[in-house]
Amino acid sequence: MEFSLIDRIRDLTAQHRDDVRLGIGDDAALLTVPPGQELAVAIDTMVEGVHFPVGTPAADIGWKALAVNLSDLAAMGATPAWALLALTLPNADEAFVDGFAKGFAQLAQTYRLALIGGDTTRGTLTISVAVHGFVPPGKALTRAGAQVGDAVLVTGALGDAAGGLQCVQQKNHRDDTQTHHLIERLNRPTPRVAAGLALRGRASACIDVSDGLLADLGHICTASHVGAEIDAALLPRSSALLDLFDEATSRDFALSGGDDYELCFTVPVQQVAVVQADLAKLGCGATRIGCIVEGEGVTVRDCEGHRLSGRQGWDHFSA
């Protein structure tokens, strides 16, 4: 069964690349990294009921399993190339595998990403994807370069996925455009790959917002040995989120909700305008939400400058 499932996924995700010398079907894939490029590699796992709600459509699961990994490459400023898939599912459900593969392939094709290996096993629905991308030596974005005085920006909007999760968990949730938008943001996150590439050589530090802004910006602070101050009034929120939730809730979602997969990054202040113009051209835009300061940790202030106590991001072992 292992072989036919992976073959089915391979067929649905077929993508020819010259750097894949031998793809799925042997004990390992054989690959060529382009001369003068470093390899960026990440792995992420999604478990049903923990990282996505029971009942999520198979195609959305396939999309998201790849999206969360591409988001890691985006945060490094790397160009996606190859993926490995480890798919554990309760039984050999052909309809599920087909749906999963279609969602996975839809996103993979956007980036001409090739599925180069996989393993299917029986167990609780669990998906691990490892992705590989290329980046010129020394050009990768890391969490470690934020400097005191840098501006802090985020792409897109924050809190949508947390709002979408709340909608999904309400049995009789509303069936309107705003609700659909939030659920789409939860189930089909857009990895900010083009934004990550545009930030090469400009952002001093970068991370993707997977566990929530406070937690992830906190990682930049730790790695860079700095602190950050965020102005809650500046948090970019979609009109759908603001329509469906009150101010305090939408702010909490924007600060602490996970799963948005926007990029949070720092740039020298004199670069803010040009970076914002470039990211606006890419469709996601970027909003300045605060600055890097001496010290440690993330401080959030409201519009009157009062310090709000920060909530933590998602922790899958304490959630």
Added chain:
Amino acid sequence: MEFSLIDRIRDLTAQHRDDVRLGIGDDAALLTVPPGQELAVAIDTMVEGVHFPVGTPAADIGWKALAVNLSDLAAMGATPAWALLALTLPNADEAFVDGFAKGFAQLAQTYRLALIGGDTTRGTLTISVAVHGFVPPGKALTRAGAQVGDAVLVTGALGDAAGGLQCVQQKNHRDDTQTHHLIERLNRPTPRVAAGLALRGRASACIDVSDGLLADLGHICTASHVGAEIDAALLPRSSALLDLFDEATSRDFALSGGDDYELCFTVPVQQVAVVQADLAKLGCGATRIGCIVEGEGVTVRDCEGHRLSGRQGWDHFSA
């Protein structure tokens, strides 16, 4: 919790390599493939109760999760370099993580393999490991090159892991040297990395025996468009297996038992002696068990030349 678990594993498996520019701790690792080398990449998943018995010691699980992947690199003739770990476990059990990391590290250190990335999530105990190795262009061993007339060989002994599984599943199994040997072979398989390297430029096809000899040699036949004939009397079996099980059972284990992680490979007949001498020096040895023929599929004959009906190897979805 994710970060502390992976940090703990990183600390226990610390391995400096110049080709790791940035290891665990950012959104992705940054790596350099040595000039003039291809990258070999594989991923395998183990699920508790499916790929290893409930109650297997944590250190054995850590060892085996890496071993089954290194076995894939061995089957390609690749030199191990890096691994990614996706560890899903029911709760943040520090003792389990420590034991797991120690078993993983013990095998990793043998090969100076660096853990470059990971993800820990909550769920049913499930471990996916992805490994990366190097191989000179065109030198990798594949399943596709077996020629009619080639000899079929296997390293080491077959059937031990299936025998060990049967022992473990008997509540009051014997507590003697033979039983310990078989359980050790089940829980701590030895990837035949050095053998795979020695077979570069010599073996016409190679695979590791993970699903059982019949199934895996069958994959060589399919990929090479040939058939194979195996002499059941020639199957290498350990004295432990022969002591604890009758002839028919040990033969079944050798033909169809999975999890041995020996290499099955084909070589031109004039190369058999020199290959056997080289693999004997490496400690595992190699036994000639049959030959490649025209046609398709694997035929097994007993010592009088009668055709035995072949049993299939493990299929985790029908097992």
